[in-house]
Amino acid sequence: MLFRGAIEQYEKTLDIDAGFAEAHFDLAMAHVHCGRLEEALASARRALALAPDSLVYAEAVAYTRALMGCRTDAEDLLEELNEQAAARYVSPFLRVHLLLALGRIDEAFTWLHVACNERAGEMIYLNVDPDCDSIRSDPQFERCFDASVSRLKSTA
Numbered sequence: 103m104l105f106r107g108a109i110e111q112y113e114k115t116l117d118i119d120a121g122f123a124e125a126h127f128d129l130a131m132a133h134v135h136c137g138r139l140e141e142a143l144a145s146a147r148r149a150l151a152l153a154p155d156s157l158v159y160a161e162a163v164a165y166t167r168a169l170m171g172c173r174t175d176a177e178d179l180l181e182e183l184n185e186q187a188a189a190r191y192v193s194p195f196l197r198v199h200l201l202l203a204l205g206r207i208d209e210a211f212t213w214l215h216v217a218c219n220e221r222a223g224e225m226i227y228l229n230v231d232p233d234c235d236s237i238r239s240d241p242q243f244e245r246c247f248d249a250s251v252s253r254l255k256s257t258a
Contacts (some may be wrong), residue, residue: 105133105135105136108132109129109132109133109136112126112128112129112132121152122152123148123149123152123153123156123159126145126146126149127145127146127158127159127162130142130143130145130146130166131162133145134166139166139170143163143167146159146163146165147163149162157183157186157192157193157196160179160182161200163175164178164179164200165199165200165203168200168204173204176203176204177204179200180200180201183196183197193217193222193223193224194214194217194220194222195214195222195224198210198214198234199233202233202234202236202237207237207240210237211237211240211242211243211246214242214243218246225250228246228250229247
């Protein structure tokens, strides 16, 4: 499986530099996609400990906890993201992932359309983001993806 190879590589990377927060984050996401949620949570927490101001790493912890059935962290982070957005840019994609983990599909699509309209950087991964697998067959997803591709072509 693709993610097992990724896990092996991230672990080798962390053997070289245990303080590399992004590798801990990527390892966490690979563990999520292999169904290893305890390991994912430990890696996500290490990433956040190394970069405590990172909303992406905070989202990884809350996302993993939501997948484990602990919805409170994700709900709390959604509120915090709304508060943070008043003072700085917060990618709408962070909300998409949390809302998907919570099963709030319609709200996730609302934020996915916001991400598309804002041309959020994460949109380039939309069609391959495994966190979006659960909605990929939904016609709303296809419309959002097509709109995103159209916007990219219009700026090229």
